[in-house]
Amino acid sequence: xxxxxxxYQFFIVLFREIGNFSLFILETFxxxxxxxxxxxxxxxxxxxxxxxxxxxxxxxxxxxxxxFIVQLYYSLKEFSLESVCPGSLGLSLIRELAPVLAGLVxxxxxxxAITAEIGTMKVTDQIDALSILGVNPIQYLSVPRLVxxxxxxxxxxxxxNFVGLYGGYFVGSFVLNLNPRSFIxxxxxDLVMKDFFASxxxxxxxxxxxxxxxxxxxxxxxxxxxxxxxxxxxxxxxAMILILGAxxxxxxxxx
Amino acid sequence: MVEEILRVENLCKKFEGMTVIDNVxxxxxxxxxxxxxxxxxxxxxxxxxxxxxxxxxxxxxxYFKDKNITNSxxxxxxxxxxxxxMLFQNGALFDSLTVFENVSFLLDEHLKITIDEKxxxxxxxxxxxxxxxxxxxxxxxxxxGMQKRVALARTIALNPEVVFYDEPxxxxxxxxxxxxxxxxxxxxxxxxxxxxxxxxxxxTSLSISDxxxxxYNGKLVAIEDTKDVAKCKNxxxxxxxxxxxxxxxxxxxxxxxxxx
Ligand SMILES: Nc1ncnc2c1ncn2[C@@H]1O[C@H](COP(=O)(O)OP(=O)(O)OP(=O)(O)O)[C@@H](O)[C@H]1O
Ligand SMILES: [Mg+2]
Numbered sequence: 001x002x003x004x005x006x007x008y009q010f011f012i013v014l015f016r017e018i019g020n021f022s023l024f025i026l027e028t029f030x031x032x033x034x035x036x037x038x039x040x041x042x043x044x045x046x047x048x049x050x051x052x053x054x055x056x057x058x059x060x061x062x063x064x065x066x067x068f069i070v071q072l073y074y075s076l077k078e079f080s081l082e083s084v085c086p087g088s089l090g091l092s093l094i095r096e097l098a099p100v101l102a103g104l105v106x107x108x109x110x111x112x113a114i115t116a117e118i119g120t121m122k123v124t125d126q127i128d129a130l131s132i133l134g135v136n137p138i139q140y141l142s143v144p145r146l147v148x149x150x151x152x153x154x155x156x157x158x159x160x161n162f163v164g165l166y167g168g169y170f171v172g173s174f175v176l177n178l179n180p181r182s183f184i185x186x187x188x189x190d191l192v193m194k195d196f197f198a199s200x201x202x203x204x205x206x207x208x209x210x211x212x213x214x215x216x217x218x219x220x221x222x223x224x225x226x227x228x229x230x231x232x233x234x235x236x237x238x239a240m241i242l243i244l245g246a247x248x249x250x251x252x253x254x255x
Numbered sequence: 256m257v258e259e260i261l262r263v264e265n266l267c268k269k270f271e272g273m274t275v276i277d278n279v280x281x282x283x284x285x286x287x288x289x290x291x292x293x294x295x296x297x298x299x300x301x302x303x304x305x306x307x308x309x310x311x312x313x314x315x316x317x318y319f320k321d322k323n324i325t326n327s328x329x330x331x332x333x334x335x336x337x338x339x340x341m342l343f344q345n346g347a348l349f350d351s352l353t354v355f356e357n358v359s360f361l362l363d364e365h366l367k368i369t370i371d372e373k374x375x376x377x378x379x380x381x382x383x384x385x386x387x388x389x390x391x392x393x394x395x396x397x398x399x400g401m402q403k404r405v406a407l408a409r410t411i412a413l414n415p416e417v418v419f420y421d422e423p424x425x426x427x428x429x430x431x432x433x434x435x436x437x438x439x440x441x442x443x444x445x446x447x448x449x450x451x452x453x454x455x456x457x458x459t460s461l462s463i464s465d466x467x468x469x470x471y472n473g474k475l476v477a478i479e480d481t482k483d484v485a486k487c488k489n490x491x492x493x494x495x496x497x498x499x500x501x502x503x504x505x506x507x508x509x510x511x512x513x514x515x
Contacts, residue, residue: 038366117351125347128309133409134336135363136329 018076024138024216029145031139041140045148053109057102061160065089073176083186085178089168090187094199098160100247103206106133107152107239111214114145115235118218119228127219142215146208153207154200160197186240198254205250206243213239259321259450260285261306266315268298268305276312277473279508283417283451288443290452290460292495293470294504297510299345299453302470307341308332320418337365340410341419344425346402354381354405355390361412380408384438386503399484400431406439411442418451419441424456432456436463459498469495471504 048235072085118141120126130137165187173180217235261283268276275298279305283289289295308327321431324335331339348357358377362368368376377390384404394402403423423439424432440463443450444479454460460467461481469477469491476491484492494502 072379082319121349124350125343126349128304129341129343129347129349131309131332132307132336132339133364134333135364178436 007018014180019218021212021216024219025212028142028212028215031136032143032146034139036184039145040138040143044150045144046124046152048113049110049145049148050152050218052176053106053152054108054159056080056232057156057160058106059165060101061164063166065169066171068092068097068164068173069168069176069178070169071083073172073178075105082176082178085172085176086168086183086186087190089172090165090189090191091195093164093168094161094195096124096247097201098158098164099202099206100243102153102156102160103205103210103243103247104240106149106156106207106212108164109150109242110149111210111239112232114211114214115218115221117233118215120225120232122219122221123224123228137219138215142211145215146209146211149211150204150207153203153210157200157203161196161215162220194254201254202247202250205246209242209246210239213242233249257284257287259283260319261318262318262321263306264316264318266302266305266317267313268301268310269313271297274473275434276305278315279470279473281468281475281478283449285416285449286443287442287465288450288452288463290454290464290467292454292457292460292467292471295455297470298473299470303341303421303451303453307336307339307419316364321326321445334455337361337413338416340415342403342406342410342418342420342423344421345404346394346399348402348406348409350394352393353390354392354394354397357394357405358390358412365413376412378451380403380412383411383442384408385434387502400427400434403427403435407435407438407442410445411448414446415448417451420450421453422453424459430463432459439463457498461496467492476503 024091069089071090073082076082076085076088118127121141127137129143130140165184168187169180169183172178172183179186214235217231217238221231223230261281262281264280266279267274267278279302291299291302301310305312308324311415312325316323319335319339319512324331326333340377348354355377356363357375358380360375360441362373362376370494374390378387381387381389384407386401386404386408389405390398391402394405397405420439423435427435436459439450439452443449452460452464457507464481466480467484467487468475468479471491477487477489479487479489479492484496490503493499494504500506
């Protein structure tokens with residue numbers, strides 16, 4: 001009986017959370033298209049989110065390209081299939097690895113920062129102060145973060161694709177004995193426009209997920225600074241799971 | 256002649272089955288200083304948040320200048336809140352913004368003025384709360400008393416008609432507390448700001464308020480003119496003001512975690 005009750009409780013909480021989150025998403029989208037447009041806030045977030053996270057996202061992606069080509073090389077060499085290495089790298093990197101890993105890294109970097117910042121504002125009454133000063137907190141805080149995170153992710157994924165590819169290229173041609181002349185063209189030859197489009201679309205959607213989860217968790221912090229820490233952790237975990245789930249769904253839809 | 260500015264009718268609020276505000280009705284009058292007293296955790300802050308729309312009541316109505324504002328839309332609240340301000344217990348300054356940006360927040364959001372006009376107005380507002388040349392500092396670089404003053408300057412930037420003060424002097428040293436009290440009083444007199452204060456400090460409250468109210472067990476058990484308090488027969492008021500251990504107010508707090 002206790003087990004049944006626990007499971008029952010779990011689903012109640014789960015559905016309530018999903019309901020609340022959905023309302024929050026609707027609210028954020030609603031305020032995205034309302035005046036006033038506060039340019040200053042967008043510029044500020046762009047600097048924070050785009051520029052501060054670009055290095056870590058790109059380093060990650062370079063290493064992924066470098067590591068993955070090594071793995072591919074030694075697995076495929078056994079079958080004397082080294083020549084398909086660049087092609088495999090290109091496919092997996094652009095379709096999957098670059099957007100998903102950039103998403104996971106950004107969830108840890110940006111999602112956590114968003115939750116911690118908004119959560120701190122929440123526990124120190126700054127969110128209520130915004131309301132009292134006649135400003136909608138969702139519009140003031142969520143909207144700029146949503147828009148900039150989504151755009152930043154889009155840009156980061158495009159760059160991550162190239163950096164990952166060239167990471168693979170350098171290791172492939174200078175460490176392993178792959179043909180440097182044809183590496184890049186081989187890597188791209190099986191890819192079509194749709195793949196590039198899907199790759200950036202994934203980045204964009206993951207960005208939306210990171211920002212929405214980050215803001216939502218921040219706005220719902222309870223229980224002082226301890227609560228902020230807990231919410232930050234939850235924000236990262238939730239965003240990661242949702243990114244992987246969304247990735248799965250997108251793969252079904254796109255290909 | 257007293258003009259009613261704010262009226263609350265039959266306000267109720269529960270949190271997870273625990274009644275915090277139980278059928279409270281009261282009118283506030285233009286220009287008065289009203290102090291709401293009551294023990295810690297009795298629901299004073301919740302009451303203020305309900306009136307300001309930061310929490311929504313389970314039932315009951317709120318009228319501002321005879322207009323029912325209980326179920327106002329987001330946009331209507333934006334307009335209403337230009338006329339009402341609140342000073343939070345900890346100031347609630349935006350810690351990523353400078354003092355200048357904090358104080359000019361309302362001006363930025365709701366007025367179209369040049370940067371020079373803005374600088375002038377911010378300096379004037381800061382002067383009104385007794386501060387000077389601190390525009391470029393961040394809240395973390397100020398003392399608690401200074402933060403409260405900056406928060407006050409931010410609150411009155413658009414000349415609100417009503418200001419709520421949530422425990423404006425709690426946790427301040429006696430001198431700083433006197434300074435803030437004096438400011439509240441001055442703003443009330445000079446700008447005709449209706450002031451609704453939440454406070455535990457009996458002495459200060461009696462000295463500056465026109466009326467006091469006592470909240471106990473979710474109900475407003477007393478509303479008294481301050482000048483009548485000394486000869487007031489209300490047992491709740493008598494007990495609270497004198498800090499007695501015996502009387503109608505229970506001193507053992509019952510939490511909902513207690514076993515039934
Ligand atoms: N958002 C909330 N969710 C659940 N319970 C709440 C919430 N806000 C307040 N409460 C509860 O309502 C009761 C009244 O809280 P409130 O903050 O209004 O007390 P207070 O009179 O202002 O006390 P203090 O003098 O300590 O500030 C408390 O028991 C508190 O736990
Ligand atoms: Mg309080």
